[in-house]
Amino acid sequence: MPDRDTVLAELFSALSVGSFSTAADVLNQYAVDQGPVLDLQQPMAVVFPRSVAEVQTVVKWAARHQVVLIPRGAGTGVSGGAHATAGSVVLSLERMNRILEIHPEDEVAVVEPGVVNADLNAAVEPFGLMYAPDPASYRLSTIGGNVATNAGGLRCAKYGVTRDSLLALDVVLADGSLIHTGHRTFKGVAGFDLTGLFTGSEGVLGIVVGATVRLKYLPVQTRTLAVFFEDFRTAAAGVLAVGRARVQPAIMELLDGASLADIDARMDSALRSRGGALLLIQTDGLAADLEAAEVVRAVAGLGGRVFDEDPEEAARLLELRRHSRGMDADLETRVGEDVAVPRSRLVDYIAATEELALRQQVNVRVVAHAGDGNLHPTFWIAEADPNGIRRLNDALDESVEIALSMGGTITGEHGVGQFKLRWLGLEQSPELIGLQRRIKELFDPQGIFNPGKAV
Amino acid sequence: MPDRDTVLAELFSALSVGSFSTAADVLNQYAVDQGPVLDLQQPMAVVFPRSVAEVQTVVKWAARHQVVLIPRGAGTGVSGGAHATAGSVVLSLERMNRILEIHPEDEVAVVEPGVVNADLNAAVEPFGLMYAPDPASYRLSTIGGNVATNAGGLRCAKYGVTRDSLLALDVVLADGSLIHTGHRTFKGVAGFDLTGLFTGSEGVLGIVVGATVRLKYLPVQTRTLAVFFEDFRTAAAGVLAVGRARVQPAIMELLDGASLADIDARMDSALRSRGGALLLIQTDGLAADLEAAEVVRAVAGLGGRVFDEDPEEAARLLELRRHSRGMDADLETRVGEDVAVPRSRLVDYIAATEELALRQQVNVRVVAHAGDGNLHPTFWIAEADPNGIRRLNDALDESVEIALSMGGTITGEHGVGQFKLRWLGLEQSPELIGLQRRIKELFDPQGIFNPGKAV
Ligand SMILES: Cc1cc2nc3c(=O)[nH]c(=O)nc-3n(C[C@H](O)[C@H](O)[C@H](O)COP(=O)(O)OP(=O)(O)OC[C@H]3O[C@@H](n4cnc5c(N)ncnc54)[C@H](O)[C@@H]3O)c2cc1C
Ligand SMILES: Cc1cc2nc3c(=O)[nH]c(=O)nc-3n(C[C@H](O)[C@H](O)[C@H](O)COP(=O)(O)OP(=O)(O)OC[C@H]3O[C@@H](n4cnc5c(N)ncnc54)[C@H](O)[C@@H]3O)c2cc1C
Numbered sequence: 031m032p033d034r035d036t037v038l039a040e041l042f043s044a045l046s047v048g049s050f051s052t053a054a055d056v057l058n059q060y061a062v063d064q065g066p067v068l069d070l071q072q073p074m075a076v077v078f079p080r081s082v083a084e085v086q087t088v089v090k091w092a093a094r095h096q097v098v099l100i101p102r103g104a105g106t107g108v109s110g111g112a113h114a115t116a117g118s119v120v121l122s123l124e125r126m127n128r129i130l131e132i133h134p135e136d137e138v139a140v141v142e143p144g145v146v147n148a149d150l151n152a153a154v155e156p157f158g159l160m161y162a163p164d165p166a167s168y169r170l171s172t173i174g175g176n177v178a179t180n181a182g183g184l185r186c187a188k189y190g191v192t193r194d195s196l197l198a199l200d201v202v203l204a205d206g207s208l209i210h211t212g213h214r215t216f217k218g219v220a221g222f223d224l225t226g227l228f229t230g231s232e233g234v235l236g237i238v239v240g241a242t243v244r245l246k247y248l249p250v251q252t253r254t255l256a257v258f259f260e261d262f263r264t265a266a267a268g269v270l271a272v273g274r275a276r277v278q279p280a281i282m283e284l285l286d287g288a289s290l291a292d293i294d295a296r297m298d299s300a301l302r303s304r305g306g307a308l309l310l311i312q313t314d315g316l317a318a319d320l321e322a323a324e325v326v327r328a329v330a331g332l333g334g335r336v337f338d339e340d341p342e343e344a345a346r347l348l349e350l351r352r353h354s355r356g357m358d359a360d361l362e363t364r365v366g367e368d369v370a371v372p373r374s375r376l377v378d379y380i381a382a383t384e385e386l387a388l389r390q391q392v393n394v395r396v397v398a399h400a401g402d403g404n405l406h407p408t409f410w411i412a413e414a415d416p417n418g419i420r421r422l423n424d425a426l427d428e429s430v431e432i433a434l435s436m437g438g439t440i441t442g443e444h445g446v447g448q449f450k451l452r453w454l455g456l457e458q459s460p461e462l463i464g465l466q467r468r469i470k471e472l473f474d475p476q477g478i479f480n481p482g483k484a485v
Numbered sequence: 486m487p488d489r490d491t492v493l494a495e496l497f498s499a500l501s502v503g504s505f506s507t508a509a510d511v512l513n514q515y516a517v518d519q520g521p522v523l524d525l526q527q528p529m530a531v532v533f534p535r536s537v538a539e540v541q542t543v544v545k546w547a548a549r550h551q552v553v554l555i556p557r558g559a560g561t562g563v564s565g566g567a568h569a570t571a572g573s574v575v576l577s578l579e580r581m582n583r584i585l586e587i588h589p590e591d592e593v594a595v596v597e598p599g600v601v602n603a604d605l606n607a608a609v610e611p612f613g614l615m616y617a618p619d620p621a622s623y624r625l626s627t628i629g630g631n632v633a634t635n636a637g638g639l640r641c642a643k644y645g646v647t648r649d650s651l652l653a654l655d656v657v658l659a660d661g662s663l664i665h666t667g668h669r670t671f672k673g674v675a676g677f678d679l680t681g682l683f684t685g686s687e688g689v690l691g692i693v694v695g696a697t698v699r700l701k702y703l704p705v706q707t708r709t710l711a712v713f714f715e716d717f718r719t720a721a722a723g724v725l726a727v728g729r730a731r732v733q734p735a736i737m738e739l740l741d742g743a744s745l746a747d748i749d750a751r752m753d754s755a756l757r758s759r760g761g762a763l764l765l766i767q768t769d770g771l772a773a774d775l776e777a778a779e780v781v782r783a784v785a786g787l788g789g790r791v792f793d794e795d796p797e798e799a800a801r802l803l804e805l806r807r808h809s810r811g812m813d814a815d816l817e818t819r820v821g822e823d824v825a826v827p828r829s830r831l832v833d834y835i836a837a838t839e840e841l842a843l844r845q846q847v848n849v850r851v852v853a854h855a856g857d858g859n860l861h862p863t864f865w866i867a868e869a870d871p872n873g874i875r876r877l878n879d880a881l882d883e884s885v886e887i888a889l890s891m892g893g894t895i896t897g898e899h900g901v902g903q904f905k906l907r908w909l910g911l912e913q914s915p916e917l918i919g920l921q922r923r924i925k926e927l928f929d930p931q932g933i934f935n936p937g938k939a940v
Contacts, residue, residue: 046657135725135829158731180674191672194649205628209917215825216857217646218894219635219685220901220912222921223939226648226681230674247731276613276702277771316732317772324771370670374590402671439673446675457675462664466677468723472927485676 032095034117037314038075041091042117049125050077060102060120065110065449066365073114078125082200082208082239088121089237090206092478097476101233103144103175106167108366109447111179111232111483119239123174129153130240137245138197138214143174143238150243159245162189165443166352168186174238175456180230182443183274184348185280185312187401189246191443193229201228204474214242227469231375232445232484235473249280249314254344257334258305262286262396266376268329269400272311273373275328277321279401281312283351285379288395293350301350303333309400310351312344354397362419363411365426369433370442373403382432383407390425392418404442406431431456445482454485487550489572493530496546496574500539505532506581515557515575520565521820521904528555528569533580537663538657539692542693543576545661546932551927554933556688558599558630561622563821564902566634566687566938576692578629584608585695592700593652593669598629598693605698615848617644620898621661621807629693637898639803640735640767642856644701646898648684655695656683659929678927681923687900687939690928704735704769708777709799712762712789716908717741717851720762721831723784724855727766728828730783732776734856736767738806741835743850756805759791764855765806809852817874819865820881824888825897828858837887838862845880847873854872859897886911901939909940 032040042050051057052075072098079085083330092099098118106113114120127144135156141150147168150161164183165171171181177199182191187193198212212218212225223256228235259265265284272279285293285308290301301308309329313321326336339347380396387394387409398405409425411418430440430453439451440446454463466485473479487495497505506512507530510753515531531551534540547554547681553573560567569575582599589612596605602623605616614822619638620626626636632654637646644650653667667680683691708856714720720739727734740763745756764784768776781791794802825833835851840866842849864880867874885895885908895901895908909918921940928934 065936133827133829135728136827137728138827158729180678182672187671190645190649193646193678203698203920207916209914209920211917213825213894214827214892215859215894215897216642216828217637217825217854217859217897219898220896220905220909221917222690222924223635223678223681224917224921225684226678226684229681230678235677246729247733249733273590273592273702274613276705278702315772316775317770370672372588372591372593372667372669372807373671374588404670404672407596437669439670439675441667441675442670442672445673451674454675459664461662462666462676462679465658465664466679469677469924472739472923 032161034074037095037097041088044087044091045077046080049079049084050075060105061114063107063112063445065108065113067110067113068448071114071116073118073120076122078121078122078458079156080125082202085121085202085237085239086206086208089202089204092119093205093476096476096478098481100480101237103172103176104146104170107175107179107447109441109445110449111445111480113448115482123172126239132157135161136214138242139245140240140242140256141173142240143172145173147171147173154245155248158248160248161243162195162246163192173241177229177238177241178233178441179298181444182399182404184283184399187282187399188278188280193226195244196225196229196241197244198242199225199228199238201235201236202239204476204478212242216244230445232447233480234470234484241456249318249456251317251318252280252314253313253318254339254347255311255322255325256337256339256347256442257309257311257329258337259307259309259332259334260305262307262380263377264332265309266380266400268309268332268334269373269376271328271332272325275324277313277324278327279311279321280314281310282311282401282415284398284400285310285351285354286396289354289397292395297350297353299350307332310347338484351397363414363422363424364408364428366406366408367426367429368406368441368444369430369438370402371433371436371438375436375438376400379405379432379436383429386425386428386432390421394421395473399446448483492550492552493574496532496543499542500532500547501535504534504539505530515560515577516569516919518560518562518565518567520563520568520902522568523567523903526569526571528573531575531577533577534753536582537657540576540657540692540694541661544657544659547574548660548931551931551933551937555935556633556692558603558627560627562630562634562900562902563624564896564921565904566900566902568903568910570937578627579939581694587612591615593697594700595695595697596628597695598627599602600628601629602626602628609700610703610804611704615703616698617650617701618647628696632684632693632696633686633688634898634900636788637854637859639738639854642737642854643733643735644735648681649774650699651680651696651749652684652699653697654693655692657689658691659931659933667697685900687902688935689925690934704771704773705771706768706770707735708773709776709794709801709802710766710780711783711794712764712766713794714762714764714787717762717791717835718832719787720764721835721855723764723787723789724831726783726787727780730779732768732779734766734776735769736765737856738765739853740765740806740809740856741851744809744852747850748809752805752808754805764789765802785904788879791930806852818869819863819878820851820877821861821863822881822884823861823896824885824893826888826891826893830891830893831858833853834872834887834891838884841883842881847877847880883906903938
């Protein structure tokens with residue numbers, strides 16, 4: 031068996047100059063994403079292909095030598111899906127960042143995987159179009175990473191998650207071959223939905239090297255309402271009241287008092303003083319004003335104090351919401367969660383979580399994509415003493431179990447990655463997990479794509 | 486090896502009385518769906534399970550004796566996906582037709598597979614909700630059949646196809662085991678998207694025995710405009726003009742002059758006299774009026790004559806559109822097609838199709854779900870002489886090739902079934918088809934689920 035240096039040398043000789051690195055600082059930087067780190071490992075190397083052919087070269091090499099590849103976009107994932115494992119090579123797609131086509135009449139764009147979400151949106155805006163899925167990380171995260179995690183975002187209650195805007199994918203399989211799934215048309219049902227199967231598969235089935243996306247109309251107008259409530263409970267009732275009014279806002283974000291206070295402390299805002307919980311609602315399109323009026327009517331009975339924001343202040347508030355998790359990676363002492371529950375249970379989930387935080391003596395604050403019941407509680411402790419870490423972990427376990435007991439899921443949009451694997455068996459049956467493992471084996475018999483993640 | 490009667494007797498003894506039949510007229514009735522028949526075959530028997538357990542009994546029996554099962558909902562499919570094959574047993578889900586749960590606050594319903602689409606919509610309407618996917622066959626077709634074909638419909642340009650309203654599925658696998666895929670929450674990314682993989686898989690991967698669906702808000706208001714144009718070409722330009730106005734209608738159906746004349750002849754209407762092509766547009770929600778006004782403005786420049794329909798006349802027009810294909814099965818002399826093209830190519834597709842019909846001396850009329858580029862041309866000949874049948878088939882082949890050459894697909898919503906298998910290799914690469922066959926083998930190693938269909 032050739033030694034590690036010989037094997038790497040074979041790879042590097044097949045790639046263009048500058049498209050690989052083994053420098054210590056680079057290995058360090060690409061060892062982890064923003065998720066909690068359970069077992070820090072450095073990769074052997076990082077490669078930065080610039081073309082589909084180069085990706086195929088890397089994958090064929092990995093298959094030949096049974097080297098593990100860790101696909102990576104911008105590394106903003108928060109479940110450890112892009113954490114390196116021992117002896118692995120990180121396959122960064124960030125330099126494949128060209129927008130290959132924008133077709134305004136077809137309402138379609140074709141992009142390389144490394145295109146940053148915000149860049150695509152900026153490019154289609156002049157045509158009155160948008161790429162709808164907007165994770166709060168949209169200024170950094172890549173379309174390839176969004177596809178691999180089936181990312182959600184702020185406006186997905188109305189416009190859907192990443193899957194709903196995807197038409198076709200180009201994927202490099204574990205033998206280095208290239209397939210094209212799906213269709214350029216909005217509808218198409220020939221064969222199985224492999225586009226959907228790769229979406230959210232967290233890099234364990236294939237490498238996404240291209241995406242054809244459906245664009246939506248950029249709303250001609252938006253209206254943003256900040257509705258402050260006494261407490262989270264009442265704000266959650268507000269979510270259901272808006273639903274009863276049959277209004278589908280583009281954005282409906284919920285922030286609890288602790289989150290408001292945290293933002294105030296970091297961002298020099300003054301939100302907490304306006305109320306104990308904030309429902310941030312954006313309506314859009316020609317009906318933006320009419321829908322906003324319905325929202326105001328709907329929340330009136332619940333004592334909601336409505337601030338009708340001018341566009342600049344609205345943009346600022348949304349920006350504050352996007353920063354609510356902070357831009358730092360999870361720490362040993364602070365972990366952000368990502369459960370989802372049926373909407374009617376938002377209130378119950380919060381009550382149970384507040385109770386458990388008190389009992390476990392951990393701190394908690396919560397933001398939620400409330401329109402679709404997707405909650406991001408952040409749990410933290412003051413100091414990293416062993417006892418505190420145990421309590422923090424118990425709290426995480428319990429909060430996930432609470433969500434499951436309410437008919438919820440362990441991950442609404444962040445993915446299972448490495449960090450959430452311990453809970454997958456609580457949500458899915460052994461039969462279902464077994465079936466998914468067999469699918470993984472079918473696609474990647476040698477286990478070279480991101481092993482130990484997702485399933 | 487036990488003989489056929491013994492094998493069937495074993496099955497029947499395990500089922501409740503009245504839930505199976507071998508009567509000649511029943512076998513006849515369940516031998517085919519509404520698609521073209523290439524090779525008429527009668528099943529050995531038809532079974533009508535009433536519970537998940539009974540479905541499991543049937544599947545385990547089939548696995549034991551390697552008998553082919555043909556899953557079937559209402560049999561309204563038009564690609565021969567539910568055609569029986571020699572020695573098969575038809576597994577009709579039509580008696581599993583209970584709505585198990587409607588949860589208005591969660592905006593979720595749980596149904597058995599045999600529930601008819603229209604029945605579900607009627608049941609949720611009192612809550613101000615709708616089940617959005619509405620194939621023109623919605624009064625007959627079942628949710629299970631809609632799932633298995635990933636059915637589209639009239640309002641799917643705005644509200645999405647069946648997949649977009651599905652949250653979770655209960656599926657009986659080829660070994661008789663039962664799995665539950667997906668989640669009850671609007672979002673959830675734990676594991677692979679098996680819900681999506683089963684959706685549109687045409688009964689070849691598993692039997693859908695339950696579905697959890699997301700409901701949407703029933704629009705508080707709708708406006709229906711009938712815009713008559715000089716010809717199809719101008720009407721297709723109207724579709725793009727509406728897009729440029731950034732209005733997303735709920736419905737945007739296009740009917741050519743021949744379709745209008747055909748409807749007039751059958752339904753005692755007088756559409757053809759109003760124009761050479763009809764764009765039937767429905768806007769909905771609080772902005773229905775505002776959007777309708779934008780539509781009127783958008784089509785004005787193209788000479789569109791706008792009829793603003795009162796609700797009753799609008800409902801009648803939509804009903805006429807739903808009957809545009811006729812309620813009869815395809816005949817040897819008349820075949821309805823189902824391609825889709827990128828929206829900008831609607832005009833080109835029509836021009837090329839008209840040219841080919843003239844050249845091949847066949848008749849053609851076209852309706853389209855124009856909002857998503859999904860075209861249903863119907864080709865027919867006057868008499869079933871061999872030469873005519875050949876010309877008809879050549880025309881079908883050519884029309885499919887035209888769609889593909891424009892970046893389109895061989896099937897926008899009807900599925901590949903049995904009838905469209907001959908074109909699948911034109912759309913998809915051997916690698917892609919090979920991968921799908923391996924998935925089929927993984928799920929159904931003995932090939933007992935609907936063999937010779939879909940892939
Ligand atoms: C501040 C902040 C806010 C966030 N907000 C949201 C939010 O609102 N909604 C949301 O859903 N997520 C959110 N996230 C999580 C994260 O941004 C998303 O998961 C995003 O989709 C990851 O994209 P990325 O390019 O950074 O991918 P990475 O983190 O690099 O990778 C993510 C996963 O995808 C795989 N992968 C990456 N690229 C490819 C490829 N081309 N082919 C195959 N596999 C690949 C990786 O192996 C890994 O498993 C947030 C994260 C942060 C830090
Ligand atoms: C007048 C008319 C109008 C139509 N309009 C539309 C339209 O607008 N949009 C559209 O998409 N289609 C349309 N169709 C086609 C058809 O109605 C749809 O494909 C529908 O989804 C089929 O439902 P079904 O219950 O009749 O299924 P069937 O025809 O019985 O079966 C369809 C396929 O699904 C499989 N299947 C059925 N039930 C199950 C199950 N429980 N588990 C696993 N597999 C199953 C069958 O094996 C078969 O392959 C139309 C058909 C007609 C006759």
